[in-house]
Amino acid sequence: MGRVRSVNSRQSTVASKKRRRVAREVWRHLKNDKFAESLGIELLDLREGYAKCAMVVREDMVNAHNIAHGAAIFTLADFAFAAACNSYGQTALALEVKINFIEAVPVGANLIAEAKEEALSARIGLYHLGVTDARGKLVAVAQATAYRKKEWFVKRDA
Numbered sequence: 839m840g841r842v843r844s845v846n847s848r849q850s851t852v853a854s855k856k857r858r859r860v861a862r863e864v865w866r867h868l869k870n871d872k873f874a875e876s877l878g879i880e881l882l883d884l885r886e887g888y889a890k891c892a893m894v895v896r897e898d899m900v901n902a903h904n905i906a907h908g909a910a911i912f913t914l915a916d917f918a919f920a921a922a923c924n925s926y927g928q929t930a931l932a933l934e935v936k937i938n939f940i941e942a943v944p945v946g947a948n949l950i951a952e953a954k955e956e957a958l959s960a961r962i963g964l965y966h967l968g969v970t971d972a973r974g975k976l977v978a979v980a981q982a983t984a985y986r987k988k989e990w991f992v993k994r995d996a
Contacts, residue, residue, distance in 0.1 A: 857886060860925075860926065861884050861925065863991075864884060864924060864925055864992060865881060867924070867991055868881060868917075868920070868921055868924070871917065871920070873913065874913065874917045877910065877913055877914070878894060879892070879893045879914055880892045881921060884922075884925055886925050886926055887922055887955030887958065887963075888952070888954055889918045889920075889952070890950065890951070890952045891918045891921065892948060892949065892950050893948075894946065895943055895945050895947045896945065900945055904944075905943055906942075906943035906944070906949075908939055911943065911949065912978075912980075914949055914951045914969060915937060915967045915980050916935060918953035919932065919965050919980075919982045919984070920932070922953035922954070923953075923963050923984035923986075926992075927993075927994065928986055928987070928990050928991075929989040929990065929991055930984040930985065930986045931984065931985050932983070932985075933983040935981075935982040936980060936981050937967075937978055938979050938980070939978050940976055940977055941975060941977040941978075947972070948971065949971060949977065950969070950970050950972075951968070952970075953965050953967045953982070954966050960986065961985060961986050962983060963983070964981070964984075965981070965982045965983075965984065967979065967981070967982055
């Protein structure tokens with residue numbers, strides 16, 4: 839009995855180390871997103887099938903009504919989605935993203951986007967995206983579908 843636990847424990851430790859290594863490499867890879875960088879989007883958390891990001895709404899992100907442009911909010915949600923669906927180190931690209939804007943967002947608002955994997959197959963991933971303000975009020979919600987290519991940007995066997 840003790841020996842079985844020891845083997846399982848070692849396997850679990852190896853798997854955990856591999857997940858951490860992949861997460862670090864994916865995190866580095868996502869720093870190459872120049873558009874997200876130009877908007878000041880910051881990756882806060884990344885795990886398999888999950889990502890959390892933040893962005894402060896700037897003056898240059900507003901529409902004619904002087905509120906956050908939907909494209910800025912969408913980009914924040916989309917970056918969280920990109921991080922979550924690429925979190926395994928396998929190249930994944932958006933097939934579809936449907937977003938609903940619920941609240942107007944003023945300049946200076948600190949927004950948080952979370953992407954959570956709901957379903958995953960060899961080729962398709964389904965994600966729920968939520969964008970909240972600093973008080974936790976929901977400002978946008980989205981559903982996104984990713985296509986998982988047969989390409990890996992992180993080595994799988996290391």
